[in-house]
Amino acid sequence: MSSSARNFIRRLPKAELHVHLEGSVTPELLLELGRKYSSEYAQLSLQEIRTRLFQYENFSAFLNTYRVVCEHLREPADYLMVLEHLLHGFQEQNIRYAEVIYTPSIAWKMGRDGKAILMQLLDRCTRFHPTSAISIHWILDCVRQWGREAADKTAHLAEEFRGRGVKAIGLGGDENSLPLEGYRETFAWARAHGLFCHVHAGETGGPEQVWGAIHVLGANRIGHGFQAARDAGLMEYLREHALGLDICLTSNIKTRAWGLLSSHPFQLLYRRGVPVTLNTDDPGLFETSLPQEYEKAAQLGLQRSDLARIALQSVQSAFLAHPEKTALMQQFQDEIYQLGKEDAETLG
Ligand code: ADE
Numbered sequence: 001m002s003s004s005a006r007n008f009i010r011r012l013p014k015a016e017l018h019v020h021l022e023g024s025v026t027p028e029l030l031l032e033l034g035r036k037y038s039s040e041y042a043q044l045s046l047q048e049i050r051t052r053l054f055q056y057e058n059f060s061a062f063l064n065t066y067r068v069v070c071e072h073l074r075e076p077a078d079y080l081m082v083l084e085h086l087l088h089g090f091q092e093q094n095i096r097y098a099e100v101i102y103t104p105s106i107a108w109k110m111g112r113d114g115k116a117i118l119m120q121l122l123d124r125c126t127r128f129h130p131t132s133a134i135s136i137h138w139i140l141d142c143v144r145q146w147g148r149e150a151a152d153k154t155a156h157l158a159e160e161f162r163g164r165g166v167k168a169i170g171l172g173g174d175e176n177s178l179p180l181e182g183y184r185e186t187f188a189w190a191r192a193h194g195l196f197c198h199v200h201a202g203e204t205g206g207p208e209q210v211w212g213a214i215h216v217l218g219a220n221r222i223g224h225g226f227q228a229a230r231d232a233g234l235m236e237y238l239r240e241h242a243l244g245l246d247i248c249l250t251s252n253i254k255t256r257a258w259g260l261l262s263s264h265p266f267q268l269l270y271r272r273g274v275p276v277t278l279n280t281d282d283p284g285l286f287e288t289s290l291p292q293e294y295e296k297a298a299q300l301g302l303q304r305s306d307l308a309r310i311a312l313q314s315v316q317s318a319f320l321a322h323p324e325k326t327a328l329m330q331q332f333q334d335e336i337y338q339l340g341k342e343d344a345e346t347l348g
């Protein structure tokens with residue numbers, strides 16, 4: 001990739017719609033937490049942490065590392081440290097808007113105060129916005145394999161903080177575990193209370209999972225969803241109903257949800273007019289960043305104009321109220337126009 005292409009991607013205003021806070025723990029942060037809590041990882045070198053924990057033979061190995069990382073998040077200060085790292089990355093990567101996924105049921109399962117953690121995270125973001133002009137919203141995720149009770153508790157927490165930074169309820173975890181049907185009422189309740197609905201589907205499961213996310217849970221956006229490329233009718237439905245897919249290329253290769261980047265269905269989905277965006281999913285666990293995701297899309301054949309379109313699609317697919325979305329869209333459009341003009345001057 002040329003340095004001019006890399007520079008274009010860096011300067012492109014970007015929005016990140018799918019990034020897990022817990023998955024933002026890097027090997028360095030895990031080592032720091034390991035030392036703080038004298039865990040078995042405190043003795044390892046960074047390289048050992050990378051090879052033993054941050055490489056995944058399959059999806060369940062990835063979920064296992066996720067568990068290990070979360071065991072090291074014990075108090076609000078730990079979550080805040082991860083958030084600080086994430087916010088710094090947003091500034092460096094020219095990310096103007098982000099929807100961050102936090103999973104309170106992980107904290108509850110480990111005996112921590114999931115609500116107190118959320119309150120501190122929201123408070124930090126409120127203070128961050130005026131100084132950085134980066135706005136952050138939150139998706140509170142339920143875990144597919146943990147059932148209805150924890151999901152209801154998550155929905156109630158999301159509702160309590162709706163309008164104070166929380167925009168949506170989500171469902172993540174292992175889509176091949178419990179059926180979606182068990183979450184129908186929880187998600188209907190959340191939608192009736194003004195929350196958007198975000199569902200991980202069509203990552204390790206097939207197109208039927210995406211159909212279920214739409215028809216059973218009323219999803220407003222799908223996490224991953226690339227398996228929709230196996231179903232022409234589904235791609236058409238997503239396009240017609242403006243239902244976005246959060247594509248996470250590095251994630252799909254590292255978790256082995258997909259084999260080779262060169263044959264990833266992303267291109268097909270994009271060419272068919274499915275509203276796709278580019279995202280990192282778990283930037284710490286996959287050691288990636290949003291510019292790197294755009295670079296991978298460029299390697300797959302996308303031109304600068306395509307990348308700009310995807311950046312604008314991220315604004316379009318965001319869980320934002322109309323006036324906020326319009327303002328952000330205008331800002332992105334103006335900057336992208338300027339970027340195109342500068343590019344033409346340099347080239348011509
Ligand atoms: N939670 C964090 N990353 C995830 C992924 N890739 N799939 C499902 N749940 C997740």
Ligand code: ZN
Pocket residue numbers: 018020172200223281
């Ligand atoms: Zn995810």
